[in-house]
Amino acid sequence: MRRGDTRIEAVVTAVRAGIASRIYGPGTRLPSVRAQAKAMELSVSTVVEAYERLASEGVIASRPGSGFYVTGAAAPLSLADIGPRLDREIDPLWMSRQALETGADVLKPGCGWLPSSWMYEEGMRRALRAAARADTPMLTDYASPLGPAELRQLLSRRIAATGVDASPEQLMLTESGTHSIDLVCRFLLEPGDTVVVDDPCYFNFHALLKAHRVNVIGVPYTATGPDIDVFEAVLQEHSPRVYITNSGLHNPTGAVLSPVTAHRVLKLAERADMVIVEDDIFADFETTHAPRLAAFDGLSRVILIGSFSKTISASLRCGCIAARADWIDSLIDLKLATTFGGGRLASDILLMALTDSGYRKHMESIRHRLAEARERTIARLRPLDIEPWLVPQAGMFLWCRLPEGRDAGDLARACLREGVVLAPGNAFSQSLSAGNFLRFNVAQSSEKKIFDTLSRALSKRKPL
């Protein structure tokens, strides 16, 4: 056996082992030839030869311009197979898994939620104690299809405070905010439809829409809402079915819609007969409520999504959908078909936590702490030459530009090795034009280690 052969065989064996152990599941992209060569201290041509051999056996397959992927004859559909695959480390799903999987010792300035200690723990404890003494049906029964009436009445009043008129009959409870959006997408979309998102937008919209196999078009987001000229052009050219956006505080930028932009967006949506899904899960963080599209529109073509995972508890799953009564009626069918009845426990605990006199005070304190954390984080990022794109009025996010020429993906990889999970900009960007942005969660950015790690990573020689 020639010496080259042994080396090629070593690569082949390593890849096979990875597939057998399912480190490389069907559809997984193998490390690039260059990366593999470097990792195994072999020449690029050896790795190319090994990959070609595996490809000729059908174990892997190449996709032009995109690398080698593990095949899988009868492999079921995986999200990874749908649409173009990003760099795994800035893939929206990779980000979610990193943030959710890692232990308490890992710092997560990139994650999208408050630290446990900031959540409404006392309210949860009180509600759980009350639940332990509640009537039997609350403990054991399915909820009614819409969800318990008392919670819907309360949510109807709470939503009214943001200017949106939604009767309790126009509200359906779900398992979570994301579940709400998923149901609405199933209701409105067919594979191949076009959906407009903000660029940047909440990264999980990309993963969710990928699962629905629709075409996604991003419209640049400005400090007062979507760039209205681009928005108009996109509507004319692509006839999208749906526009998914945030109400109030925009994720990741922290910007809010101006009334004039809101009005124009609605007029254009009307002309294009497009439905708008307004994800309003950060409402309780606002100090004053920004304009809601649903308020102007009167829930005619706008569907509003709510959740309490960001303020009360992410452990308690409960979201809601506010929409036209006839749409709610169809959404009930879809909910029953795909999750059957909801539970009463989560919604009843939520009701108790929300009506508890402590919640208002809790949120007041959270808003105050966030304002402080925002200032502190901005001050600590400044020496690193990391600047916020704008200083938000409220909320937990800062959308920050890196020093000229630095890549957020590289930085995220480097920091992850030191136990710091960042949120690189391109995970939020449909056009992948936010490669030099990071989203910081100011509530998760109190540790000095975060800024030390960032500083070290930034001080390294720029990759060529």
Next chain:
Amino acid sequence: MRRGDTRIEAVVTAVRAGIASRIYGPGTRLPSVRAQAKAMELSVSTVVEAYERLASEGVIASRPGSGFYVTGAAAPLSLADIGPRLDREIDPLWMSRQALETGADVLKPGCGWLPSSWMYEEGMRRALRAAARADTPMLTDYASPLGPAELRQLLSRRIAATGVDASPEQLMLTESGTHSIDLVCRFLLEPGDTVVVDDPCYFNFHALLKAHRVNVIGVPYTATGPDIDVFEAVLQEHSPRVYITNSGLHNPTGAVLSPVTAHRVLKLAERADMVIVEDDIFADFETTHAPRLAAFDGLSRVILIGSFSKTISASLRCGCIAARADWIDSLIDLKLATTFGGGRLASDILLMALTDSGYRKHMESIRHRLAEARERTIARLRPLDIEPWLVPQAGMFLWCRLPEGRDAGDLARACLREGVVLAPGNAFSQSLSAGNFLRFNVAQSSEKKIFDTLSRALSKRKPL
């Protein structure tokens, strides 16, 4: 204006009002001409004329052999629009909504769950009290993507008791049993694929598969599993992607798979490269465990679904999926994309309830009570000439044949008017060949009123 015109106008106005008030949403079938005529005390020809007029205006549209439906130009997709529409009163979604919507005063021998008072209430109260004292993360945080490890370890051991070898890494927690099946369908199916179900089968499979827009083919279910000759022919002719069935106790019949049928089903599935989804939510009701396809197959092409909504609490939403590790990995992505993180609270409460020493005793008592209720229900149905198709070893269901020539749909409508929700056979039957069957839940059949109502309805003159 001619007198006939006024009458036609009255019908037109009534239908328009129904549409405006959204009693008739887009896609809704209007009352039949005959029913409308009777309700408004008009002639059939008047109603025909009115419907034709509305159809010519595009407000409604006729579907040959199926009646008139409300149109809706920009109406989003509703489940009602997908596939053939059944008689609303035996539509699987109608059944779910009836059972979930109606109040405590309505009797539900047709529903699919135990009465509140039979559930594991004491265990739930203990677990809630413990949860109120738990560490903060349990009260406030997202779960890890797979779900808490301790619960998966416990479920792995519990599943082993049914002969299925599933490591904790092969288990993913979900929001419910139905949510599990929905995720698996999203993972395995594309619109237009073919899926095999038992005929009869759990009625919500029909609604769920309708939402996935797949072709559904029923295979007659015998006392020992699917009719294996028909099963083989269907696999050959239609190359289905998936077979969805129950493990252990079959819903609605209460039959169990024989080892020989299990072996044949697996051999045929292997030859046809078909995946099997085994819905195992009634495992704790069995006195001895029937053969599981997943046990024979070793989770190679079988995916097992679990839930505790039927034994501990339906109010606490938590289900699980056991599958090949590489499939689980793709299912995690799909779960995160469509519901983001699960909650820790439900799974941690479930863990406490399951490890509580009382659960085993609770289920022993439930099995005992069900055996008594089964005998009592059979005895009370006998004088009505309603006979079980077989007497199940365990579980809550009795699949019963009505007296010759009686229609379960008619009976269900008549009894509903008197506050008794029945489960007519055709909701469970893909071929609509179970029109003279009803499914009884013996735990929900203790009230004398149920049998009195049935008796009155049966004693009425048969409809022509």
